[in-house]
Amino acid sequence: MNNTKDLYQQYVERAQKIADLNYAAAVLDWDRETYMPVKGAAARARQLATLRGMAHQLFTEKSYGDLLQNLLDKSDELSGKEKQNIILSKEDFDKQTKLPSAFVHELSETISRAYQSWMDARKQNNFTVFEPALNKLVSLKQQEADLLGYSAHPYDALLKDYEKSASVKMLDELFESMTKPLQDLLSKVLAKQNADAGFLHRHYPKDTQWNWGMYLIKELGFDFEAGRQDISEHPFTTNFSSQDVRVTTRIDEQDFANMTWSCIHEAGHALYEQGLPNADYGLPSGEFASLSIHESQSRFWENCVGRSLPFWQYYFPKLQSCFPAQLQDISLEKFYGAINKVQPSLIRTESDELTYHFHVRIRYIMDKELIGGNLSTKNVRERWNELYKENLGIEVPDDNRGSLQDVHWSHGSFGYFPTYSLGSFYAAQFWAKLKEENPSAEKEISEGNVTNILSWLRKNIHTKGRTGGDSEALCKSITGKPLQTVAFLEYLTQKLL
Incomplete structure (x- = not known):
């Protein structure tokens, strides 16, 4: 039986591996908006979707949820900060498991393409160039709100990503x-x-x-x-x-x-x-x-x-x-x-x-x-x-x-x-x-x-x-x-x- 200290270390290693993938994707995001050549957009969309899909899969595996729950059950053996980390990670896990991996992959690819479409529209000073991509993105974000759940307005579900207390x-x-x-x-x-x-x-x-x-x-x-x-x-x-x-x-x-x-x-x-x-x-x-x-x-x-x-x-x-x-x-x-x-x-x-x-x-x-x-x-x-x-x-x-x-x-x-x-x-x-x-x-x-x-x-x-x-x-x-x-x-x- 693993003791609580060992379990917490397992949690840290898993959380940091997930962060590695997310930050690797962030590097590609930064490059896309600063130095990436225009013709790299299609491949970049795929790369970002792959990395974010891998991070999401690693985050939402049942074994990770079980680990977090096990630590929550032993939370009286954790320090105050450690306990808060587990509580917040479990909240994140419960939220992310509501989003299917295929949806996360599609959303990531759509965002990459929408960004390129926005850039093209800016060059032409013409919103209609961006509108089809925006339309698809809005549809996906509406789906995301439905998947996450809400009680009053679908926008409430998306607000929580940025400000938990907002509605x-x-x-x-x-x-x-x-x-x-x-x-x-x-x-x-x-x-x-x-x-x-x-x-x-x-x-x-x-x-x-x-x-x-x-x-x-x-x-x-x-x-x-x-x-x-x-x-x-x-x-x-x-x-x-x-x-x-x-x-x-x-x-x-x-x-x-x-x-x-x-x-x-x-x-x-x-x-x-x-x-x-x-x-x-x-x-x-x-x-x-x-x-x-x-x-x-x-x-x-x-x-x-x-x-x-x-x-x-x-x-x-x-x-x-x-x-x-x-x-x-x-x-x-x-x-x-x-x-x-x-x-x-x-x-x-x-x-x-x-x-x-x-x-x-x-x-x-x-x-x-x-x-x-x-x-x-x-x-x-x-x-x-x-x-x-x-x-x-x-x-x-x-x-x-x-x-x-x-x-x-x-x-x-x-x-x-x-x-x-x-x-x-x-x-x-x-x-x-x-x-x-x-x-x-x-x-x-x-x-x-x-x-x-x-x-x-x-x-x-x-x-x-x-x-x-x-x-x-x-x-x-x-x-x-x-x-x-x-x-x-x-x-x-x-x-x-």
């Missing part, structure tokens, strides 16, 4: 409660502000922007011995362990803000991944808590730090030295006003902190309608344009600035978008708590020192992995309160008014 009911109430306060704040800000952001659209050479972005993320604490940055169509972060974390960005020579804040945003994700305990590779204790918490880290660095006045008190002179021709006639005050200018716009990733949440709400509505069968993929372009007119009062001129702008649908990431708003709300609450515990935080930022801020995040969030609890439990353990949107509204009001 259509919860999100409907959240967006309903936030829309009016955000609209009121928007009206006040638009009536008051007079910021000129035209200089952000002067010509900023690609190579100089690249060097600036590399410098900036290193300053924030990104470890280049445990990661790298590259160019992609849509910025993203991926990892193959906490010692190998990849970020990407994109550069527009006529829009300085495009790269800089995508670098800071993705660096926030990467700092979280690099802060996870490497000794717990492949285990829940070595994985991020949730996508909402992950987004809280990117939005924390992008906005609470990266759009703050103290941050640019230190970095603006350095930025001017990089771009003297573009910024020599610009004061710090003018620059700060421009980077926080509020204005309804077309592109989510480039939008201001206030109107950003109208972008997220639009995507949430469309996600819900697509998965619920209330919206046909053939009508996506029209519905998108309608919602942008209704929520932001702007006309969408083309598909690349409309329904093709986000990569998420081509990844099959239905349920992801709401985490952007949830993450922003968590970030504001964490920011308030950090400043309460470290009243010198903003002074440190103004001196180019973010060491204590990163240490605070590592201690309270990063090193806890998934075993620190779900988003709400983690938030309560850090701030003493569950998520409260009042912190976000207070943060925005103070900054913008």
Whole structure:
């Protein structure tokens, strides 16, 4: 009879072998979006499907379920972290066994082909090129929801992949409660502000922007011995362990803000991944808590730090030295006003902190309608344009600035978008708590020192992995309160008014 220690070691070895396969697939995903030649797409779809199918098969074998149950029965002999790892792995096992291997294989291949179709559609600026692939993907995600099960709305089943506590009911109430306060704040800000952001659209050479972005993320604490940055169509972060974390960005020579804040945003994700305990590779204790918490880290660095006045008190002179021709006639005050200018716009990733949440709400509505069968993929372009007119009062001129702008649908990431708003709300609450515990935080930022801020995040969030609890439990353990949107509204009001 194996003792509990031996059984737990068997579990660790199995979990890490599954992680090996999943991370190998992630390497191929990263290559697909950065360096893979176009003609490699078909073979890459097959390779990814094979690896993900193998990982799924290894994860869902009865012997693994029996091992997890055996350990659960002996959980009083495990440490607290070990017990949490087993509980979470058993939850994952029970969920994954609901998905047949053939379905996982088909979904993986479909996602790979959908991504390539999205890229082709972007090149042609034509949503109809992507629509057939999206239609098939929506059908598969509806099947996935049915396989996983739900009680109220099929979208609920997919939301759980990203935020366990989320549901259509919860999100409907959240967006309903936030829309009016955000609209009121928007009206006040638009009536008051007079910021000129035209200089952000002067010509900023690609190579100089690249060097600036590399410098900036290193300053924030990104470890280049445990990661790298590259160019992609849509910025993203991926990892193959906490010692190998990849970020990407994109550069527009006529829009300085495009790269800089995508670098800071993705660096926030990467700092979280690099802060996870490497000794717990492949285990829940070595994985991020949730996508909402992950987004809280990117939005924390992008906005609470990266759009703050103290941050640019230190970095603006350095930025001017990089771009003297573009910024020599610009004061710090003018620059700060421009980077926080509020204005309804077309592109989510480039939008201001206030109107950003109208972008997220639009995507949430469309996600819900697509998965619920209330919206046909053939009508996506029209519905998108309608919602942008209704929520932001702007006309969408083309598909690349409309329904093709986000990569998420081509990844099959239905349920992801709401985490952007949830993450922003968590970030504001964490920011308030950090400043309460470290009243010198903003002074440190103004001196180019973010060491204590990163240490605070590592201690309270990063090193806890998934075993620190779900988003709400983690938030309560850090701030003493569950998520409260009042912190976000207070943060925005103070900054913008």
